[in-house]
Amino acid sequence: MPRKTELATPQLAKTPTGIPGLDEVLLGGLPTGRPSLICGSAGCGKTLLAMTFLVNGAARFNEPGVFVSFEESGQDLSDNVASLGFDVPGLIAGKKLAIDHVRIERSEIEESGEYDLEGLFIRIGYAVDQIGAKRVVLDTLEALFACLSDEAVLRAELRRLFAWLKDRGLTAIITGERGQGTLTRSGLEEYVSDCVILLDNRVEDQITTRRLRIVKFRGSAHGTNEFPFLLDDHGITVVPLSSAGVGHVISDDLVSTGVPGLDAMMGPHGIYRGSSVLISGVAGSGKSILGASFAAATCAVGERCIFFSFEEAAEQLVRNVASGGVELQQYIEADLLRIETKRPSSYGFEMHLAHMQRELDRFRPTAVIIDPVTSFRGPDSEVHALLLRMLDMLKTRGITTIFTSLTNSAERTSQADFGLSSLMDVWVSLVDIESNGERNRGLYVLKSRGMNHSNQIREYLLTNDGVKLVDAYLGVAGVLTGSARLAQQAQATIESLHQREEIARRRREIASRRAVTERQIAELQVEIESQEAEVARLIAQDERRETVFESDRVAMGASRGVHANGEDKVRAP
C-alpha cells in the first residue's frame, strides 16, 4: 500500500492489514515488528480480523504469516474463511501461510515442578522459520490461562513471548477476550502496550452495530473515534466515517437532472457535478420518478449510479418508474445502475453508512439517489448526524446526489428534513396546488447555490413519457394549473380570435373609408377640372372678344387713318 510510507511517522514503520478502512484508521497499518492486541467479546470478529491480516499479508503484500490457534483447528479456520474467498489451503501449500493448532486440554496435564513455555516458542519459531514469516497471529492466548495453573509462570512467559516476538521483528496480532471492566479477561493489555484495538458488538433496540476503536497506538497518531465495521460475505470492512470533512471536490461541470424543463430552471442549465439536491414533496408527488429520471440521465451518458431505495423493492421501483416513462432495467443490465434496497430499520445508522460507503467504494458511481432520506427514524440529533456524514461521504467522492424527502402536506418545509436543507446545494420543492376542486403538481427551485435560477412555480405532469414541465400561466391569483390553466389557455385562444376579427374589421373599415375618400378626391378633381375648364372657356371667350375688339379697333383706326405701330402693347390683356 502506498499509504504505508506516506502516512507513517518516520520512526514508526507500519504494516498494512489490507482490511478496507482499517489501515486508514490506523494511518497506515499495525506497528511493524511489534505485537498488537485485538480484544473483544465472543463473536465480534477477532479471529476473522486476525486471519484476514495474515491472508492479505500472504496474498497481497508478500509477507507470509503463521497462525497459532489455541482454539480452533486449522481445518475449522480454513473452512470458516473459505466463504470469503480466502484460499487458505492454497496459501499453506504455497508456503505463504502456516497454521499451528496448539491443542491444550487441562485434564491431560499434570504439573510437577517448574516449567516454562519454551515449547511454544520453539513451535512458533519453527513455523516462522519454515516459511520466512513476517506476521504472526496468536488466537487467543488466554486459553493458556485455562490450562496452566501457575499464573505467575504464565505471566512471566507471556512477557517473555512478546519481547521475543519483538526481537524477531514479527508483526503480531494477539487476540483476547473482553473481560469485566478490563480490556481482556487476563489482563493481556499489560504486556502488549504498543497497539490495542477494541472490537465491540453492541445491540440497541434489537439492532446490532459492530464498532472498532483504537484504544491506543504508541508512537502514532490514529483515529480516536469508534468506527463501525461490517462483517459479512465480503469479509471485514472498517468504515472510517468521521474521516470525511468539508474538503470536497468542487466542479464546474454540469449534469442534467433528466428533466429538460428543470434543467432550464437552473441558470446554467443543469446542476453542478458533485452537488447535492434535495427534492422535497408530499406523498405521491413524484419524488422517486424525479430521482429515477436523474438516474436514467446519468446512465444514459455512460456513468454509474446507485439508487438507495429505502421504501420500494428494486423490481417494484423499476416497474413503477417504467410506467412513468423512465426505463431503468436496461441500465441495470448494462451494469451502470444498481438499486440497493434496505429497510431503514434493518440496521443501525452506523451500519447503513458503513454499508453505503462500501458500496460507493466498490461500484464507484458518479451519482447517487437516496430515496427517501426521511425514512430514517430516530432521535433528531442522531438522524441529523447520520445525514451529515452521509452527505460528507458523498461530497468527498464528488458524487452528485439526489435526496428525496417526504414532507407533510400541512407543513411544506417540514421538520422532517432534519436541518438537511441548509446543507443542500439545490433544493427543489414539489408542492400541491389545490384549487377549483383539483390537485395539481407544482415545482419550484427553492435554492440553488452558485447559480441564478428561476423563481417560478412551474406545473409539472407525470406523463407516460417521463416528467414534463408545462409553461406557467400566471393569473391574477398566481400561477394557474390544471383545468384553470386549460381554461386560461382557451380564454387566450378566444381572445386572440377576437383580436384577429377586430383587425379584419378595422381593415375593411379603412378600406371602405379609403374608397370613400378616393371617390371624394375624384369628385373634387372633377369639380376642379370642370372649374378649370370653365375658366379656360372664359379666357378663350375673352380672348376672342379681345381679338374681335382689336380687329374692330384696327378696322376703326384704318378707317380713321391711324397706324398701329406705336400701340402694339395695348393688345396684351
Add this chain to the structure above:
Amino acid sequence: MDEQYDLRLYVAGQTPKSMAAIANLKHICDTHLAGRYSIQIIDLVETPQLAIRDHILAIPTLIRRLPEPVTRIIGNMSKSERVIVGLDIELRSAAQ
C-alpha cells in the same frame, strides 16, 4: 505381567530445568520402575518440528506413551509424588 513404560521427555537445550528434569525422572523411574522403563530424551532445539507434531507447549514435558492411555506431565519433575500419580505408578506397585 509388568507393563513396559515408554516415556519421552521433551527438553530445550541444556538448561538447568531440563537437566533437573532428566535427573529427577531417572531417579523416580529407577526407584519405582526399575528394569521396565525406557526414556527417550528429545531436545526440541535440535528437532523443533517434533514440538508441533507432539503438541508440546511447556518445557519440560514428559509423555507416557505406554502403557495407554497417553498422559502428560510438565515441570522439572521435582515433585516426585505428582510424577508418580501422573504416571499412574503407585497403584501398580501396590498390586505387585
